[in-house]
Each structure stands twice: as C-alpha cells, then as structure tokens.
Amino acid sequence: MENATAMSSLPTGSWFKPTRTVRAWPLMAPAVGLLLIWAIVPLALTLWYSFQGYNLLSPPATFVGLENYYFLLTDPDLPRVVWNTLVLVLVPLVVTVTAGVLLAVLYDGPFFGRGIARLLVIAPFFVMPTVSALIWKNLLMHPVYGLFAWLSRSFGMQPIDWFTNHPMTAIIIIISWQWIPFATLILLTAMQSLDREQLEAARMDGAGATTSFIFITLPHLARPVAVVVMLETIFFLAIYAEILVTTVGGPGVITTNIPFYIYSRGLLGYDVGVASAGGIFAIIVANIVAFFFVRAIARQL
Amino acid sequence: MSGVELKSVRKNYGAVEVIKGVDLTVRDREFVVFVGPSGCGKSTLLRMIAGLEEITVGDLLIDGARMNDVSPDARGLAMVFQSYALYPHMTVAGNMGFALMLAGVPKAERDLKVRQAAKILQLEALLDRKPGQLSGGQRQRVAIGRAIVREPKVFLFDEPLSNLDAALRVQMRVELAKLHRDLNATMIYVTHDQVEAMTMADRILVLRAGIVEQVGSPLDLYNKPANTFVAGFIGSPKMNLVGASVSRRDGQTFAFLDGGQRLPIGDVSLKDGAGITLGLRPEALLLSAGGAARGEVSVIEHLGGETLVYVDIGKGQLLTIKTGDQQPARVGDIVPISFDPSRLHLFGPDGQALN
Numbered sequence: 001m002e003n004a005t006a007m008s009s010l011p012t013g014s015w016f017k018p019t020r021t022v023r024a025w026p027l028m029a030p031a032v033g034l035l036l037i038w039a040i041v042p043l044a045l046t047l048w049y050s051f052q053g054y055n056l057l058s059p060p061a062t063f064v065g066l067e068n069y070y071f072l073l074t075d076p077d078l079p080r081v082v083w084n085t086l087v088l089v090l091v092p093l094v095v096t097v098t099a100g101v102l103l104a105v106l107y108d109g110p111f112f113g114r115g116i117a118r119l120l121v122i123a124p125f126f127v128m129p130t131v132s133a134l135i136w137k138n139l140l141m142h143p144v145y146g147l148f149a150w151l152s153r154s155f156g157m158q159p160i161d162w163f164t165n166h167p168m169t170a171i172i173i174i175i176s177w178q179w180i181p182f183a184t185l186i187l188l189t190a191m192q193s194l195d196r197e198q199l200e201a202a203r204m205d206g207a208g209a210t211t212s213f214i215f216i217t218l219p220h221l222a223r224p225v226a227v228v229v230m231l232e233t234i235f236f237l238a239i240y241a242e243i244l245v246t247t248v249g250g251p252g253v254i255t256t257n258i259p260f261y262i263y264s265r266g267l268l269g270y271d272v273g274v275a276s277a278g279g280i281f282a283i284i285v286a287n288i289v290a291f292f293f294v295r296a297i298a299r300q301l
Numbered sequence: 302m303s304g305v306e307l308k309s310v311r312k313n314y315g316a317v318e319v320i321k322g323v324d325l326t327v328r329d330r331e332f333v334v335f336v337g338p339s340g341c342g343k344s345t346l347l348r349m350i351a352g353l354e355e356i357t358v359g360d361l362l363i364d365g366a367r368m369n370d371v372s373p374d375a376r377g378l379a380m381v382f383q384s385y386a387l388y389p390h391m392t393v394a395g396n397m398g399f400a401l402m403l404a405g406v407p408k409a410e411r412d413l414k415v416r417q418a419a420k421i422l423q424l425e426a427l428l429d430r431k432p433g434q435l436s437g438g439q440r441q442r443v444a445i446g447r448a449i450v451r452e453p454k455v456f457l458f459d460e461p462l463s464n465l466d467a468a469l470r471v472q473m474r475v476e477l478a479k480l481h482r483d484l485n486a487t488m489i490y491v492t493h494d495q496v497e498a499m500t501m502a503d504r505i506l507v508l509r510a511g512i513v514e515q516v517g518s519p520l521d522l523y524n525k526p527a528n529t530f531v532a533g534f535i536g537s538p539k540m541n542l543v544g545a546s547v548s549r550r551d552g553q554t555f556a557f558l559d560g561g562q563r564l565p566i567g568d569v570s571l572k573d574g575a576g577i578t579l580g581l582r583p584e585a586l587l588l589s590a591g592g593a594a595r596g597e598v599s600v601i602e603h604l605g606g607e608t609l610v611y612v613d614i615g616k617g618q619l620l621t622i623k624t625g626d627q628q629p630a631r632v633g634d635i636v637p638i639s640f641d642p643s644r645l646h647l648f649g650p651d652g653q654a655l656n
Binding site for chain 2: 195197200202203204206215216219222
C-alpha cells in the first residue's frame with residue numbers, strides 16, 4: 001500500500017520528462033543492478049586480492065603491489081598450464097564438431113529405431129561432469145578393473161593405465177564424450193532445416209553422396225558449427241571438474257589448465273593473492289581467445 | 302530426337318498406389334503439361350521421370366533407351382524445382398556452373414556456357430550475386446539457367462511459377478513459352494493451374510488420383526472434354542455442370558434439369574429416367590429471349606472486359622454466364638437463357654462424354 005501511494009505521488013513537475021527511457025529505467029534497474037553486482041563484485045574482489053599478499057594460513061592480507069603477478073608470470077609451470085588450456089579447448093572442439101557433423105548427417109536420415117538412437121546420442125549430456133568423469137575413471141579406464149583393461153586383457157594385450165601414461169588424452173576423451181551430444185543436437189536441428197530440394201537438385205546435377213555433403217550440407221552447417229564452436233569454447237576454457245576428479249592436475253602439472261591452476265594455488269596452496277592474479281590472467285586469456293573468435297565467427301552470424 | 306516414353310508406369314508407397322498406370326509418349330521438342338488438382342500424383346510422375354522417385358512397375362524410355370535404373374544425372378534431364386532449390390552459398394554463376402564443374406568441364410568452357418545461358422535469361426549483371434540477394438523472379442531465372450547450362454535432352458519443371466506473384470507469373474509464362482521456342486527443347490511441365498497448362502502446352506495430360514483422365518491439345522481438351530472432371534478442370538470460369546435426367550416425349554428427347562426446367566437435347570442412347578450431366582461453358586450461354594430456360598440473377602461480377610452473371614435456375618443451382626456486355630442485367634431480374642446446341646456437352650451417368 002505504501003508503495004502504491006509513493007508511486008501515485010511521483011512528482012510530475014517540469015523537471016521530470018516522462019520520456020520512454022526515463023519511465024522504463026526504474027523497471028529495468030533491478031535486473032541491470034543484479035547483473036552488474038553479479039559480474040562486478042567478484043571481478044572487483046579478484047582484482048583487489050590480486051594485489052594483496054594474502055595466504056589463508058597467515059592472515060591478514062597486506063598490499064604487495066605486483067608481486068603476485070610477478071610470481072605468476074615467472075612460475076615455470078605457467079607455459080605448460082597455458083598450453084594445456086589451449087589443448088583442452090582446441091582438441092575437444094575438433095573432435096566434437098567432426099563427430100557432431102557426422103552423427104547429425106547420419107541421424108538425419110531415416111532408419112529403424114531412430115527415435116531411441118537420437119535419445120541415446122544426447123544422453124551423455126545429461127550426466128553431470130563429475131559423475132561422468134568418475135564413471136570413466138573407475139568403470140572404463142581403470143587399469144585393473146576398468147572395461148578397457150578387461151578388453152585389452154581379453155585380447156592378450158597389456159592394459160593401458162590411462163591417467164598415468166596418457167592423462168591428457170584421457171581427459172580429452174571424457175570431455176569429448178560429454179560434448180559430442182551438444183554438437184550433435186544443434187547440428188541435427190540444423191540438418192532438419194536443410195532444403196531437400198537442394199539435395200535433389202544437386203543429385204540431378206550429378207553430385208554423389210560425398211560431393212553433395214561437401215558442397216551442400218557442409219556450407220549449410222557452417223553457421224550452426226560457428227555457434228557450437230563459440231559456446232563450447234566458453235565451456236572448455238573453464239574445464240575443472242573432470243580434472244579434479246580424475247588426475248588432480250597431474251602427474252606434475254601435465255593436466256593442469258588455468259582454472260585448475262587457480263584452484264590449486266588458492267585452495268591447495270591457500271595463496272589467495274596468486275590465485276586471484278591467476279584469475280585476472282584467465283580473464284585476459286579468455287578475452288584474447290574471444291577476440292579471435294568474435295572476429296572470425298561473429299561476421300558469419 | 303529427345304522423346305520420353307512412359308509405358309504403364311505405376312508407383313506404390315507401401316500398399317498405397319499413387320500412380321495407377323500411365324502411358325504417354327512425349328515427342329521431340331514437344332511441350333507437355335501435367336495438370337491436375339493437388340495430390341493427383343503429377344509431381345510424383347515428374348519425379349519418377351527425373352529419377353528422384355523409383356518406378357514401381359512399368360518402363361521409362363528416353364530416346365528409346367530404358368532409364369528405370371539409370372541415376373538422375375545420367376538421364377540427360379534437367380529439372381527446375383518449385384522452391385528453385387538454388388545453392389544459397391554459391392553465386393549465381395556457381396549455381397549455374399555446378400553441374401559442369403562436377404562433370405569436370407574446364408573452367409574456361411564452363412564460364413562460356415554460363416555466360417551464354419545468362420545472356421538468354423538476362424542474368425549477366427547478377428552472376429556474382431548470391432541467391433539471397435535476388436528477387437523471386439530472378440531466382441526463378443537462375444533456376445532455369447542452371448537447367449539450360451546442362452544442355453539437357455528434356456527439361457522438367459515442377460510448378461516453377463507457383464511461388465511468384467500474379468503479374469510476374471504471367472510474364473514468366475510468356476518467357477517460358479518463348480524459351481521453349483528458342484531452345485527447341487523437349488519440356489515437361491507440372492502445374493495445378495489450368496491457365497498455365499492451356500497457354501503453354503502443346504499437349505496437356507490431365508491427371509486425377511493417379512489416373513490419366515485425358516491427353517490432348519489444349520483446344521481438344523477445351524472443346525471435347527472426355528468426362529466431367531476434365532470438363533470442370535479445363536476452362537475458366539469453370540464449365541457449368543448441371544444434373545438432369547433423360548425423358549422422351551412426342552419423339553423428342555429432353556433433359557429434365559434437377560431444378561425442374563426442361564431442355565431439348567439431341568438423341569442419346571440412354572433409357573428414359575437415366576441421369577445425365579449437361580455441360581455448358583459460361584461463354585456458350587447467352588442472356589437472350591427465346592431461351593430454353595430462365596432463372597433469377599443472383600450475383601454479377603464486373604471484370605471490365607467481361608461480366609460474369611450467376612443465374613439461379615432453381616433449387617439453388619447457379620449457372621455462370623460470361624458476357625462482354627457490361628450491364629447485362631440486374632440482380633434479382635428474371636432472365637431468359639439460351640445457348641448454341643452445338644456447344645452443349647452431354648455426359649452419361651458414369652461421367653463420360655456421350656457424343
């Protein structure tokens with residue numbers, strides 16, 4: 001009631017110009033304000049702590065200037081960490097997009113049991129990252145009682161200890177498995193908007209299955225592929241759960257990417273200052289990647 | 302010689318038969334139009350010729366060679382699709398040269414052929430554009446150009462004008478007829494629009510529910526429709542089809558209209574009381590005294606050059622009368638109707654023409 005009274009007694013004097021924008025902003029303010037706080041507060045705090053020498057084991061925080069950044073950039077692990085981050089973005093991107101395109105084309109055609117097959121191909125996406133990483137680690141890739149080890153032994157071969165000998169490959173496999181459904185789903189819907197008459201026209205023009213795939217289907221999928229690449233890049237830059245559950249960044253820092261590096265500095269090393277500097281560094285890396293993608297892809301959209 | 306021959310061709314989808322035995326010979330350089338209401342199978346028939354649909358039973362011969370199992374691109378045909386089906390990411394030139402590129406024709410020769418076709422269709426200025434930047438009529442031209450470049454034995458058109466607006470459709474109709482003359486090519490054209498069929502065809506095939514109702518020149522179909530379906534389908538406005546029964550009196554044969562009126566007709570070999578259908582084209586009916594029947598004017602449509610008068614001849618049965626007179630009557634008038642007996646069509650109880 002009080003509110004209603006306040007609203008109705010809004011000043012209507014000459015200083016108040018009820019333009020559309022002015023009238024709308026009180027209504028927009030909660031949403032804009034919330035988003036602003038949501039984004040700005042963590043960023044500001046990270047920036048603040050990145051200039052503090054703040055170890056959780058020896059509080060309080062003291063201002064140290066650029067010392068955290070100096071420590072971060074001279075860390076001998078950093079090149080490897082950046083490299084891992086890029087590998088964990090690019091390789092799963094290539095794998096998921098390639099597999100997504102092939103599966104989308106395959107699942108677009110009619111065949112027996114297509115409905116169930118489509119459901120199954122999308123299913124991995126519903127499994128949360130931690131769970132799928134655990135399944136892969138303990139049920140499939142475990143060197144002693146994993147399914148792959150059993151298969152290797154059945155063929156008389158030495159089981160592969162994935163997380164010791166091929167830790168990056170193992171993580172890439174897990175991530176790709178999780179994200180192929182996403183790429184398939186988007187590309188499958190795109191396939192359904194492909195004009196059948198175009199394919200028929202190509203057939204009359206003498207295009208076989210491969211040529212019409214290259215000249216008609218792939219160009220048609222260019223845009224949705226760009227969307228998939230852009231969205232997946234955002235998620236792949238932040239991969240964390242799969243590493244935590246399987247390799248814990250190791251052996252050494254062989255599977256540590258920037259998010260996991262920040263975690264290990266902050267919550268394993270209790271060094272909030274360096275972790276925050278790492279966070280700022282991650283933002284810069286993400287922006288560099290985004291810059292290239294925006295230039296390459298946004299033009300297409 | 303580029304003839305197409307269909308020999309009792311049939312098409313089944315599972316248990317459903319959609320083409321129920323079609324025989325047709327398309328002669329060299331002939332323009333044949335398949336016409337019929339939607340769902341009659343005319344597009345399916347065309348796609349069977351193109352090779353996009355399997356032929357269940359029967360033979361398809363092109364230039365005397367059996368083509369049932371030959372792949373679409375090897376049949377020497379080119380098709381223009383209803384949606385144009387242009388490749389959206391290729392330029393106009395790329396679209397038109399695509400078949401040649403796949404066939405491995407050298408670039409110089411390809412460009413030359415594309416340029417020639419573009420010249421015929423006045424597309425030269427648009428060769429570097431993408432289909433998305435073209436208007437409907439221009440896309441239509443590109444689709445035709447893509448067919449021309451291949452120098453096919455036979456052109457196939459699947460309702461190519463149905464996505465155009467009325468004015469453009471008339472213009473493209475004229476251009477297609479001209480193109481047919483200039484290219485001296487065999488063409489098969491599918492449409493549901495009987496005006497397109499009448500204006501462009503050398504011969505028309507009228508199809509209904511997978512059955513050929515009649516094949517003939519446009520004027521044959523107009524003057525001698527084989528049955529009530531063709532009679533009602535060809536000609537605009539539609540032919541008046543009036544139910545009646547045969548009755549003989551004083552040595553003369555009459556048709557008793559369902560509306561209660563009586564018209565003298567020539568002798569027919571039908572029993573008294575047999576149900577027949579009288580067919581009278583709107584342009585064969587006159588509003589003049591001494592008429593055989595009369596009725597009340599219920600609607601008048603003024604088209605300027607002609608006027609359509611709808612006359613109620615009893616029991617709500619409307620006759621359409623086409624006249625050049627701009628003010629032939631008023632709504633509500635009782636008018637006499639007469640006609641030239643030689644332009645009366647009679648159809649028997651089974652709907653087939655009697656004479």
